[in-house]
Each structure stands twice: as C-alpha cells, then as structure tokens.
Amino acid sequence: MTDEIVFYTNPMSRGRIVRWMLEEVGQPYRTEILEYGTTMKSPEYLAVNPMGKVPAVTWQGVTITECAAICAWLADAFPQAGLAPALGDPGRGTYLRWMFFAAGPMEAAVTAKSLGLLAPEDKQGMAGYGTFDHVVGALERAVSEGDYICGDRFTAADVYVGSQIQWGLMFKSLPDRPAFIDYAARIGGRPAAARARALDDALMPKPD
Template sequence: MSELTLYTNPMSRGRIARWMLEEIGEPYNVEILDFGPPMKNDEYCAINPMGKVPALRHGSHVVTEAAAICAYLADTFPQAGLAPRPEERADYYRWMFFAAGPVEAALTNHALGLEPPAEKSRMVGYGTYTSVLDALEKAVSRHPYIAGERFTAADVYVGSQVSWGLGFGTLEPRPAFTAYAQRLKQRQALARANELDDAAAQSMKKASS
C-alpha cells in the first residue's frame, strides 16, 4: 500500500496537489471529503486543524497548503526532476511563494470586490491588484517556465493560479498569461489529474442527487 494519501475535494485547491502527485509518478491513495462537517470533524482536524483540503499524509508526516505540498513532493522524490537546480532556486522559490501569497490574496480579494483604498494599499501585503498582475506578467514572460527553460514543481502551483484565474475571470487575460497557461496544458500529468478529479466530481454529484 502506498505511503502517500491525498485528502482532497475535486472542486478545491486539492486539484493542485493531485496534479503534482501525477507529475511525480508515485502511487498514492485518495480520500475525498465533502465540504462542511466531514472536513470539520475531530478525525480530519487532527490531520489539518484548519479543516480544509488539500492535505497530504506521507507515512507519519503531514503536509498542508498546496504550495508546500508541491515543494515537499519535489524534494522528497527528486527522481521526478521537479525540484530546482542550483541556478533555478531563486526564481523557483520566489515565484512559487509569490503566487501563494500576493497572487492568491490579490485575486481572491478582487473577486470579492475587496479593493483597499489607494491611501492604505501599503497596509496590504500585495499592494494593489494591478501591481501584482504586472509582476506576475513579467515573471511568466522571462522564460518558457517560471524558473527557467524547464518545467518544475513551481509551475504546478503558479500555473494553477494562472489557469484558474483565467478560467474564473479573476485574472486579466493578458497574452503572457494565456500563453503560459497554454504551454502547461500540454502536460500529460495535468490531463490525467483533471480526468481523475472530473470523474470524482461527477461521482459526488450523482451520489448527492
């Protein structure tokens, strides 16, 4: 039995972790949780006290937060070739965590209509929605992939943020974003992950109807 177990919901950020697991090519188990009480009970909160997905159990270790799961799997399974090489590390860490922090916050607040007043933008970690998009556009334009010439785990996370933002309309469809997302669509692991999550979502829908 695999030592890797993903706790997820196919309509959540757990899709990022599923994609990463498909990229590393190791066997894993999946526990799909409904939103609400199943994620808030004592059993699951012992795994993730936030009562949210995704969470990854690897033997006796637990990792939460999608960006952390991507980084952990890349480091733990180096044979997959998704961890950064020395010359890639700065951009790898810089942009993965930029996406997990400023991009995530800016896009979420923008979608909710929570725009900080201009005179208080310095109080917000990301500054403004536009400044975040400008920085992200430069990042995805410098190389074919976020850390350089090859695909890494950082592209799983950054690429998910870009693709979801484009899909849900929270990210302006700038040419650099659409070109980057299109490159990532060619990943076979992404296609497998989407197929698995889409099937799981359909099963959940049928079960609840």
C-alpha cells in the first residue's frame, strides 16, 4: 500500500478529464501512460481494470475507474480542495444530480445519436435518456442558472460535465448553443485546466 496517487491514462482518452481533476485537486501523482491494444490489455493492467480501458486511479490500496466516479472520489478524498459540497450541504444534491446525469443519460444520448442508434419514437420510454432533445434542453438549463453547475461555486461536476460539453462542441455532437459555448469558455480558462491540457498535449504522438 502506498500514499502515491497513480494515474493510468492515454492522452487520447477520457483520461484528459481525470488529468484536469487531478490538477484541480493539487496533490502529487504519478502518471502511467498505456497504449491501446497493447499495455492496456496486459495482465498487469487488467489486474487494475479488467475492462482494459483508461483512465484509472489507485491510491492507498483503492482502485477507481470510470471518469465520473474518479472525479467524485478525488473530490471527497481531498476535501481541502473544495471541489464537492459536503454531506448535509443542500448543494450536494445538485452536484450529484448533474454528475450522474452526464455519466448516464447525457453520454448515452450523445453516443446513440453519433452512431445513428437513437431510440425510435415508440421506444423512447425504454431509453434512460428519453430523447436527445430532452437531454440537450436539460443540460442547457443546468449551465444557464449560474456560472457553474452548483451556482457560483466550481466543483468536480464542472470538470466532468464541462469536459463532456467541451468535447461535444469540438466534435459537433452537441449543438452550438450560446449557453454551452459560454460555459465551456468559462471553465476552460481555469489554471488547472490549462495545466492539464499542456501536460496531455505534450504526450500526444508527434507527426512523422
């Protein structure tokens, strides 16, 4: 067991979300870069994450996978960073609501739309997201009611939800609504976000 945070990632993965979260937390960590199809599927890494996917984080004998879970766990593990409303704080409900919304209905709807697999009208009640337009409308309201998901306070929910919005705008999987554009610019200007981008960009494969 070690006190060192170990971060398993690839710069072309959702690990970029966790990198940002780690920079916001401000604790030292060691980065292990894994490659698709090789070291990600090695026995050593499958012992960490049987899915053979990144990101993952280990600390003090605990292994955490799934970006939303990692962000929420880091916020609770290091409360001094002030990235999550405490238990008993009414804002924690809002925080958890949108964190899970982005990990569930939002990601499912965006992925289904990108693959041309949205639920047909007569089956929409069977899909957790309902319709893509309903998801987008709910998300727009969430980022329009204050500077951040929890009003005037930046939290780990902004790291996770915000990353999903930034990528949605970049890859055109979300509409270019002013509320999304303004929110993405606001959170993207944070120093920790800039540090995380620089670290991951430096690890990107160099063109021949």
